[in-house]
Amino acid sequence: MKLTRKTGLRSLAVGAIAVSSALVLTACGSDNNSGSSSPSGGSSNAAASIKCGSKANLLASGSTAQKNAMDVWVKNYMQACSGSQINYKPTGSGAGVTEFLQGSTAFAGSDSALKPDEVTKSKSVCKNGGQGIDLPMVGGPIAVGYNLPGVDNLVLDAPTLAKIFDSKIAKWDDPAIKKLNPSAKLPSSSIQAFHRSDESGTTDNFTKYLKGAAASDWSYSGGKAWQAKNGQSAPQSSGVAAQVKQTAGAIGYFELSYATASNIPTVKIDTGASAPVAASSDAASKMIADAKVVGTGNDMALKLNYATKADGAYPLTLVTYEIACDKGNKPETLDATKAFLNYVASDDGQKGLSGQGYAPLPTEIATKVRSTISSLS
Amino acid sequence: MDIVNSPGEHPPNSRQPAVTRLGDRVFLGMSRGSGILLLVIMAAIAVFLTVRAIHAISLDHSDFFTTFEWNANLQPPSFGIAVLAYGTVVSSLIAMIIAVPVSVGIALFISHYAPRKLATPLAYLVDLLAAVPSIVYGLWGGLYLVPHLQGLNLWLNEYLSWTGIFHKSDPSSAARSLFTVGILLAIMIVPIITNVSREVFRQVPKAHEEAALALGATRWEVVRMSVLPFARSGIISASMLGLGRALGETMAVATVLSASPVLSARLLDPVGGTFAQNIAAKFAEADNFGRDALIASGLVLFVITLLVNGAARLIIARRKEYSGANA
Numbered sequence: 098m099k100l101t102r103k104t105g106l107r108s109l110a111v112g113a114i115a116v117s118s119a120l121v122l123t124a125c126g127s128d129n130n131s132g133s134s135s136p137s138g139g140s141s142n143a144a145a146s147i148k149c150g151s152k153a154n155l156l157a158s159g160s161t162a163q164k165n166a167m168d169v170w171v172k173n174y175m176q177a178c179s180g181s182q183i184n185y186k187p188t189g190s191g192a193g194v195t196e197f198l199q200g201s202t203a204f205a206g207s208d209s210a211l212k213p214d215e216v217t218k219s220k221s222v223c224k225n226g227g228q229g230i231d232l233p234m235v236g237g238p239i240a241v242g243y244n245l246p247g248v249d250n251l252v253l254d255a256p257t258l259a260k261i262f263d264s265k266i267a268k269w270d271d272p273a274i275k276k277l278n279p280s281a282k283l284p285s286s287s288i289q290a291f292h293r294s295d296e297s298g299t300t301d302n303f304t305k306y307l308k309g310a311a312a313s314d315w316s317y318s319g320g321k322a323w324q325a326k327n328g329q330s331a332p333q334s335s336g337v338a339a340q341v342k343q344t345a346g347a348i349g350y351f352e353l354s355y356a357t358a359s360n361i362p363t364v365k366i367d368t369g370a371s372a373p374v375a376a377s378s379d380a381a382s383k384m385i386a387d388a389k390v391v392g393t394g395n396d397m398a399l400k401l402n403y404a405t406k407a408d409g410a411y412p413l414t415l416v417t418y419e420i421a422c423d424k425g426n427k428p429e430t431l432d433a434t435k436a437f438l439n440y441v442a443s444d445d446g447q448k449g450l451s452g453q454g455y456a457p458l459p460t461e462i463a464t465k466v467r468s469t470i471s472s473l474s
Numbered sequence: 475m476d477i478v479n480s481p482g483e484h485p486p487n488s489r490q491p492a493v494t495r496l497g498d499r500v501f502l503g504m505s506r507g508s509g510i511l512l513l514v515i516m517a518a519i520a521v522f523l524t525v526r527a528i529h530a531i532s533l534d535h536s537d538f539f540t541t542f543e544w545n546a547n548l549q550p551p552s553f554g555i556a557v558l559a560y561g562t563v564v565s566s567l568i569a570m571i572i573a574v575p576v577s578v579g580i581a582l583f584i585s586h587y588a589p590r591k592l593a594t595p596l597a598y599l600v601d602l603l604a605a606v607p608s609i610v611y612g613l614w615g616g617l618y619l620v621p622h623l624q625g626l627n628l629w630l631n632e633y634l635s636w637t638g639i640f641h642k643s644d645p646s647s648a649a650r651s652l653f654t655v656g657i658l659l660a661i662m663i664v665p666i667i668t669n670v671s672r673e674v675f676r677q678v679p680k681a682h683e684e685a686a687l688a689l690g691a692t693r694w695e696v697v698r699m700s701v702l703p704f705a706r707s708g709i710i711s712a713s714m715l716g717l718g719r720a721l722g723e724t725m726a727v728a729t730v731l732s733a734s735p736v737l738s739a740r741l742l743d744p745v746g747g748t749f750a751q752n753i754a755a756k757f758a759e760a761d762n763f764g765r766d767a768l769i770a771s772g773l774v775l776f777v778i779t780l781l782v783n784g785a786a787r788l789i790i791a792r793r794k795e796y797s798g799a800n801a
Contacts, residue, residue, distance in 0.1 A: 161758075189758030191547075287646050294733040294751075296547065296759035320548055321759045329647060329732040329744045332755055336616075336729070343621060344648050 146445050149178035150436025153429060158186040159193020159206030160417050162298055162352060165453045166235045167206065170441050173449075181433055190298050190417075191321070197229070197420055198222055203430040204421040204438070207231075208298020209321075210398035211420060219422065225474075227424025230396040232466050234441055236416045236456040238381040239303055242341045242361035243348040245269065245284065252277045254367040255310035255403075255412075261348060262290050262307070263315065264327035269346065277367060284346070291337045291349035294330035296321035302415035303350045309403030310368075310412060350413075353377070354454030366413060369406040380411030381456030388416070388462075395423040395469050399462075414456065424474050435473055442466045520776070527770035530763065538770070542735040544752060546767035547760060555771050557737050561652055561746035562775065565727070566720040568656025568741070569663060574713050576660070577667035584668075585675040586697060597672065604665035612729030615658040616650075620730060623649040623657070627742050642742040650732035653741040655748075658726055663716035670715060674708030675701055707790040714786040721779055724750035749775040 164187040171183045188196070190207040194215060197205035200222045210231040211219065219229030241258065243251055253261070257273050260266040266273060270283040293300045300323055307315040317324035331340045334351035341349040342359050353376050356363050365373035374380050387405050392398035399416050419438060426434060440446045447457035458466065492498075530546070531538050534553060541554020580600065584593045627642060627649045635641040682700035691699060702709075728751045732744035753768045760768060 191759040191761055191764070195762065287644055289647055291732075294728070294731075295755035298759070318548065320545070322545055322547065322756070323734075324545075326734070326736065328734065329650065330734055331650075331732065332728050339617070340648065340650075343617075346646060 146443065147174055147177040147440045148436055149174075149181065150433040152178075152180040153182075153433035155181070155183040155204075155430055155433050155437060156186075156202045157184070157193075157204050157206065157419075158188045158196050158202050159420075160190045160208045160298060161187040162208055162237070162415065163187070163206045163235050163417050165354065166450055166455050169449055169453065170437075170446060173446075174437055174440055178436070181437075183433075183437060191296070194420065200427075203427065203434045204419050206234075206417060207420055208415065208417050209301055210392065210396075210418060223422030224425030227422040227426070227474075229420050230394070230423045230469070231392055231398040231418040231420055232438065232442075232469060233385075233397055233399050233416050233458060233462060234419045234438075234466070235450065236381055236385045236414060236458060237454060238353045238376040238378065238384075238411050238456060239299060239306075239350055239413045239415055240353040240356040240361075240376040241348060241350050241364040241366075241413065242338065242356045243364060244341050244343075244345055244361070246345065248278075248281050248283065249362065250278075250365060251281065251362070252365045252367050252373045255307060256314045258364075258366075259307045259311040259314035261288055262292065262328060263317075263325045264290065265314070286346045289344050289347040290328040291340050291344075291347055292323045292325070292328055292330050293332070293334070293337060294323075295332050297334075298415065298417070299334060299350065299352065303413065305401075306403050306413045309401070352454055357454060366411065368410070368412055370408045370410070372408075374409060374411045376411055376413070378451040378454070378456045380409055381414040382459055383407060383410040384412055384414040385416060385456060385462065386410075386459035390462075390465070395472065397462075397466060397469060421473060423469075423472070426473060431473065435470055438470045438473075439467060442470060523769055523773040523776055526766045527773040530766035530770045533763070534767070542737060544735065544747075544756065544767075546756070546764040551763060551767065553767050555749070555774055557735050558747050558749045558752050558771060559774065559778070560737050561731075562721055562748040562750075562778070564741070564746075565652045565655045565659060565748060566717055568653060569659035569720045570713060570717055572657065572660035573663045573667055573716060574709075577664050577712070577716070578671055578709060580664070580668045581671035581675055582697060582701070585672050586693070586701065600665050600668050603661075604669065608662065608723060609725040609729070611658060611662055612726035615654070615726055615730040619658060620649050620654060623654055627651075627653075631742060639739055639741050641740050643740060644743075647744050648732070649742070650730055650744045651742050652731070652746045655727050655731050656741075658730055659720040659723055662723065662726065663719050666719060667709075667712045667716040670712035671705065671709050674705040674712070678704045710786055710790055714783060717782060718779060721775065721782070722750055723748075724754045727751040728754045 164185075167185040167187070171185055175181060175183060185206070190209065193202070193205040194207050194211070196202045198215065198218045211229050216228055220227070223229060241253070245251065253274070254277060257266065257277065260273065267287055268285055269288055270285045274283060298321060301319060301321045304315070304317065304319045304324070308317075308319055323330065329340070331337045334355050337349040338351050338355040338359050338361060341347040341361055348364075353363070355361070356376070363376045365375045367373045384401060384405065385399070387407055387410055388399040388401045390397055391400040398418070401414060401416065403412050405412055419441070421434060421438070442458070442463055444463070447463060450457055533551060535550040536552040536554060538554050540556050541552065542557045544553045545551065546553045584597050588596060628645060630640040631642040631645055678701050682704065683696050686696045686700045727748050731746065731748070731751055733747040733751060733755060734745045735747070736745035738745050749771050753772060756764065756768055
């Protein structure tokens with residue numbers, strides 16, 4: 098009896114070891130993958146240039162749109178600075194800002210700048226008369242993906258996009274679409290427009306663009322929740338991308354990385370520039386370079402010029418922020434926060450992003466962000 | 475067979491004053507404590523939901539019960555539960571219509587028809603179905619069931635669109651509708667209803683069945699005359715358990731349903747929403763007030779579930795005298 102029980106335990110232990118080692122192995126595997134998808138030399142170069150702050154446990158949370166970028170940064174920073182722990186939870190911008198305003202995180206990632214009442218609330222978390230400020234850190238193009246077999250280079254403009262997502266254009270061979278794509282063989286099937294069923298910064302930025310560039314065709318107020326009546330929905334960018342991939346006649350919006358990952362063709366946008374602009378990291382960076390800083394003081398909230406006609410600037414671009422206190426950050430994490438954000442805003446930190454479907458900050462803005470970070474106290 | 479005990483068989487000392495020992499007192503305390511704990515938890519949930527909900531509803535700029543849209547994070551906030559209540563009830567109803575007959579059939583087959591060699595693995599398989607996490611059902615539903623239901627949708631639209639409920643506004647839209655959600659929920663609640671029903675069927679007194687057989691009844695007549703009447707209240711309880719899961723199912727619905735604030739009697743249109751799905755979709759990006767608003771919708775779901783359970787208790791209580799369970 099005892100003997101059998103012992104062997105039972107032993108086999109259990111062997112099993113546990115096998116399982117855990119398999120887990121360790123797969124973990125290594127996935128690490129290697131993400132390493133190879135970012136530029137290969139990136140991490141070692143980055144390691145050399147990272148100036149480590151004092152050892153600390155940094156907690157941060159927020160935007161899911163930043164998650165892939167944060168993963169790369171956190172990994173590189175922790176590799177270079179042993180003893181520092183950074184934990185970024187992609188809980189969504191709303192939850193991230195809420196946690197920051199409760200004082201439980203060192204900084205928050207957010208898809209939209211702080212609202213006035215949130216700035217007021219932040220004054221109780223930031224000591225010494227400080228307040229929460231927005232630091233633009235990650236930009237990226239939002240791609241409009243479509244599923245039309247036989248149509249390769251679909252071109253649309255802002256008014257047409259607005260009408261499609263408001264169900265005012267219901268067929269693919271609508272004259273407005275034909276006019277923009279004279280040579281394409283457009284089917285007469287109905288358009289299946291997909292939006293996000295959950296609230297999201299992607300929706301917020303997409304509708305901001307429609308409102309900014311085609312105000313007369315998009316009558317809804319902005320916001321993270323989809324406002325238009327019709328159309329179909331799916332949860333998360335991955336859900337929308339999956340629906341576009343499997344539904345003929347579908348069109349939907351999501352971050353560029355999802356389109357690349359599932360080989361979904363994306364719409365080129367006719368902005369009035371000399372040629373229609375395709376979604377790409379470079380084109381998004383050009384768009385951000387065109388933006389104005391509207392934040393006051395140390396706040397660097399950006400306002401994008403959605404009606405831009407600049408050549409090669411992709412107007413459907415989002416900018417996400419890190420939110421921290423300008424004065425009165427928690428003393429025990431201040432140094433590490435500054436060091437980490439400084440790395441993130443550095444050339445090395447930004448360069449590693451384009452492979453992930455993000456757009457690096459243009460030099461001028463990155464320089465300003467870095468000087469703001471050094472002034473944090 | 476194991477529950478057959480004749481009525482007069484009380485333990486001999488059951489009427490004498492009980493001798494209490496330490497063990498008795500400990501056990502009494504523990505069981506009473508568990509009972510009280512349950513009440514406390516229920517009360518805590520109810521109070522929490524009510525307090526947060528009243529705050530949110532009082533600031534709602536449109537009628538909470540008749541508004542379709544859910545814009546709790548806008549200024550001014552405007553949100554309502556009409557679409558969510560309708561979607562929750564309709565999808566659960568579809569699930570019940572499909573799942574109850576199928577589950578009773580499976581349970582009868584396992585307990586009365588199948589040879590033992592088949593019954594055991596089949597019962598095991600049903601148990602296994604109950605252990606699949608709902609997100610897996612959701613993924614399967616979204617990636618497999620939805621595309622494969624398109625044919626059925628088109629067929630229903632072609633031959634049954636005169637009923638109104640099976641008319642599809644845009645036949646080429648994907649089958650991500652309340653109808654599909656109902657089918658998926660049905661699959662998810664079949665194991666619960668089957669398991670409980672099977673246990674009830676096995677407790678039908680052998681004497682009842684043998685009596686029916688002795689009267690020359692066929693197997694179907696045995697089931698109809700002795701098994702089903704005895705098990706009726708048990709089947710209702712089982713269905714209520716299943717309904718509870720269907721009403722509150724979150725991830726599977728959120729993955730499969732194309733949610734939008736449209737209330738439509740056309741079951742095949744990709745519109746609608748449910749309470750749990752809406753909470754899952756809106757929670758991550760909700761600010762403090764938005765969370766309170768979602769909690770208010772949770773309170774409504776809580777009340778609906780209580781009402782349904784209460785109704786089920788009533789039915790069971792009324793049926794009991796006819797069921798033969800007290801024979």
